[in-house]
Amino acid sequence: MSFKNLGLSASLETAVQTQGYENAYPIQEKAIPAIITGKDLLGIAQTGSGKTASYVLPILHRLQHLSEEENRALHTLVLVPTRELAEQVRAVFQDYIVNIPERIKSVAVYGGVAINPQMQALRNVNVLIATPGRLLELQASNAVSFKTLQTLVLDEADKMLNLGFQEEMDRIFALLPKKRQNLLFSATLSEDVERINRLILTNPEVIKIEAKKDTIELIKQSGYFVSEERKGPLLRYIIKNNDLQQVLVFTSSSYKADNVADKLRKNGIDAAAMHGKKSMKARKDALRKFRNGGLRVLVATDLLSRGIDIEFLPHVINYELPRSPKDYIHRIGRTGRAESPGDAISLITPEELHHFKVIQKKMKTYVEMEKSDDLELGGF
């Protein structure tokens, strides 16, 4: 459906054209009109569904229709789980803000960097994107007031809850004006997300977008049976033997990510780890290098995978499986493209086999497995 029929202002329609978007994605088609009318919303959708623009556009539309004075106040708070997502969401707001006549200020705040510049940046902010912990710190220092807040967005609510932000989120809810619009986005509808849904949403519009199956079908998925001890050498064998470049490797913990990256480097493969325990600068540098082709292997945890906004990745290797099938789809989903299908390789120990079968069943796909016992991994 064209963006023309969704009720957006003429300047936002033009701003959308500037992005080169021709048609609204399904989530945008449903969410934009609902949010414009002020309804609460529950969006079950993954990254890649177009969910960010589905709330950014109607929020800006509502901001455009406020008086000058109201405009200057804090109107929207977007809570996100990670610094990367905070920056990404702000970038999407800015993409449109620079193309509309109204002066709207958006700011992203998150932990791991100095707080003072953020305090200063908050003056006259209209749209604040924040991770929960840093937001509470800023509120405790009186750097932000929620008196005028009209809209709350929880983006990737499931990730926020998985990361243990529940208590902070509850504290934030208690600080906000009771009467407000609430928009809740999550890749999955877990029990914890349901609790938040019941807690804050009133008669919401519910939108559920299934993960794009067609891109998943394009990806060549394969797996190796391997013992835990031989995983490292097998990983290096696969990379060296196939001369793979730009490889994204997933592990389930920060510790493991560091460990795998270390061993790759020791064996002459340029690699870096990216996870929640790395400084913002280290993460940004690693990502930039990886994106530009200056780093051969990036080893990441699932948490960080959402911040890796690389359009097309040829190779994803699951050194360890993610807990949820949704995360598996998310990990490999960034490889497939019509013109150049990517591949996703999973290294599966006997202990992981049952779980891998569950993932395949959920995805309704069958992954061809190879034995690795006979491979000579001595030199790797």
Ligand code: AMP
């Ligand atoms: P998101 O799910 O918000 O992370 O968006 C996924 C990607 O889709 C982003 O790179 C957007 O720039 C892009 N995108 C969002 N909406 C559209 C659209 N209507 N047409 C084309 N691309 C879009």
